[in-house]
Amino acid sequence: MSTSQSTRISQIITPERLRRRRAVFYSGVLLITSLATWFMADLLWRNDGIKGIEWALLVLFVILFTQIAVGFVTALLGFYVINRGGDRHSITRTVDWDSDAPLASTAIVMPVFNEDVSRVFEGLRVIYRSLQETKKLENFDFFILSDSNQPNQWIQEEIAWVELCKQVGGFGRIFYRKRRHQINKKAGNVADFLRRWGKRYRYMVVLDADSIMSGEAIVKLVAMMEKNPQAGLIQTAPRLVYGESLYARLQQFANRLYSPIFLAGLNYWQQHEGNYWGHNAIIRVQPFMEHCALPDLPGREPFGGRILSHDFVEAALIRKAGWQVWLAHDIEGTYEEGPPTLIDSAKRDRRWCQGNMQHAWLITVRGFRPANRIHLLMGVMAYVSSPLWLLFLVLSTVHVFNQVLNPSQHFNPEIYTSVFGQIIEVPEALSLFCFTLLLLFLPKIISVVAVLQEDAAARRFGGRAPVVVGSVIETALSVLLAPIHMLFNSKFVFFTLLGQGVSWVAQRRGAEDGTDWREAIITHGGQTAFGLIWGVSSYIISPAFFWWLSPVLAGLVLSIPLSIMLSKESLGRQTRKMGLLLTPEETEPPHELRRLTQNLAECYKQMRPIELLRADYGLLQAVLDPYINAVHVSMLRQRRPSEESRDWFSLLRHRLLSEGPESLTPKEKLALLLDAESMICLHEELWRHPGALLADWWRLAMRQYNVLTAAPITALYR
């Protein structure tokens, strides 16, 4: 570390104290893992010592149990911190909130990629208004960084941007940038912003398309950065909100109820060596630009090539340069949305899995801090542990099969737990099982108890009884979901290793907006069959073993109906009506969330285009509407095309007007939309051509468009 870097040591906690905290954490993990390993080894030892498959089982057990122990110790430490009234050594306590903290120029950036435009811009409006109410708006600029490559989304974004700026007076403060080439996904999108405008700002707050942050939270983040010049990045802990389906409501309930102790525990031992989760965080621009440009990894995708999950790596790079990374877990007013269904969640996991597995390259990078290596390793293990669990369970089945085949080695129920020579009349396996359950469920129980202790806290979750019932439902369903996630993730890891993509069934959303039977059967069919075959085989081998396995088997066998049931919004509404799975954001919604709900309800009331026009409505508007055409053209870079490309564009324009948009490929449509000259010509030619020269589609579009624009609105949110 250079001299300038060494000056950026933490002033919040002394190195000795931090070392003590980490010693407690790692010792706790080691102690618990050792204890469990001892039980396991003892259990495997009983039949003629540990051999072959038993060694494999033991090694897998140690790896997997360490992961459980990390979670458990983190939760325990978090409970300790919360019970003491919070951590004295946290970034949020460095600022005197009663005084007017100084701020600095900050860009709020929101990278978007084919998202629901209404949600993106209404979210931005809420953040803008909330910042306006803090009376500190002059320090902030907003950037929508679009990588959308669907014409409909792109045009809607442009319209929504203009409308939003008009409505809030945001021209000159809210900006929109669409990239022509979507290089390096989100990380490339943000890097492109930094290369163009980064020097203008001291900080940037990175949001996701579904992020919401209150003005107060953003102001606090900037104030903390100003107060702590050694801080390079502060990550907040976004709460999951707006869950409608049963699955989403379960996730947000669990997130809200259990996460506080985990977050407090995480901050306890990691302190200024925290992690970056990609959004709802503030970043010091200058060091980020200097140190966090992502290098390519050796080889090609899926393992090599461009880094897909950029956030962990960026945190490690900025830490390597000596800047601090903090977790401001106690900042309120930071939100995001979760996936609505189990299948959507799996699709997200598929992307994250590939990205996290790439991190295996980076664990041994020279100069990375040990804490960052652990973060990277934990990211890899989040997915690799699934096939390891599967292997562990399959090997256990084989082990039992071997014992059945060899009656001399058959399981002896007389084997009792032995601790330091003292025999306890409880079967050894049952002791280990109970110990594992304790580690898995105690953090949940502690979280519930912590909430039940306070009247106000319990009320925010709907009351004492609903918290208990809700956590029982959540726990039962999470037990059933765990093996499904295990099989999904195992498949993703396997496919990533083989460099293969995973194909998904096209969704057919009905009025209920849930997973349909066809989608569920095709997606979960393999899991159900696997569960059935495994269940029948294990029952044949040993009925006792079948019952041990039954929680895993139940989830797999029931995966199809479970996936459908959890995707239902009606069930989500029903639980809400019954006062179950409520979160504080539902019982006492913050101003920003209430405002967003109202605004979105207004948006979705708008008439949608008729079915025949819907697929190409963006193109329709950009060509036909005089205002949208003008806005779109004025935002395109004027270029001088070659004669050849001019002829090609002329041909495309002719086909588009005389044969309709279905005669063009998506690439051709995008090419036209990117060419300013073509867009000007198309608008003029469309309105000049007599009806007989136009495709039926355009004649219908002209008639329908005027019906829809009868109200004086600028086609926003259609």
Next chain:
Amino acid sequence: MELSVESVEAQRAAFRPKTGTMEAWNAAYVRAEDYLRAHRIHNRLHQSRLIQVLLERAARRHAENPALDPTTLVAEETELLMDEWFGEMLDVKDMPHDRIAIAGRVALLLSDGAEKWPYGFLDPRAAPAEFMTAMRAGSMQAGPDMAVSSMVPREIDLGPITEAAGETLERIEKWPLLRTLVLWLVFLAALLGIFYVTR
């Protein structure tokens, strides 16, 4: 010679296209109406006055060259009229058609002119000073002034084991046959492993 308002109105009322079919002029009328409505001109009275002006201008050109389609002529006349009007409202001269049309429409959108001054659209006499000011004041800035800088990845030392693994992987990728062989070997090793533990 100055014409009285009544005589202008009488001339307007007496307007008949001298050339072209009724169907063609009806289609031209509908197109002009559609285009004005696309500009959010929902004031029927003002709309019908504008349409008549446009049709008259188109009819004069059609009389000179009946081979042209009235719909095309009306659209062209609308563009010309709008270019003139935008030039006056934005106080810009000699700007090419493309640019004035785009700049004018954007200014009109930003000022909400079509809704706020429903009689002012395309009629310089009826456009109040505030309308003109609002159109000139509106500006749409998609991004602030650029402050270009570089953001270049630094060399990263993956460590000796990872470097060696990376080099091996890159070498394997260059030899697809070798990659297939390695995959088969892994598969066979897995089969052997399963055989060993279940034999």
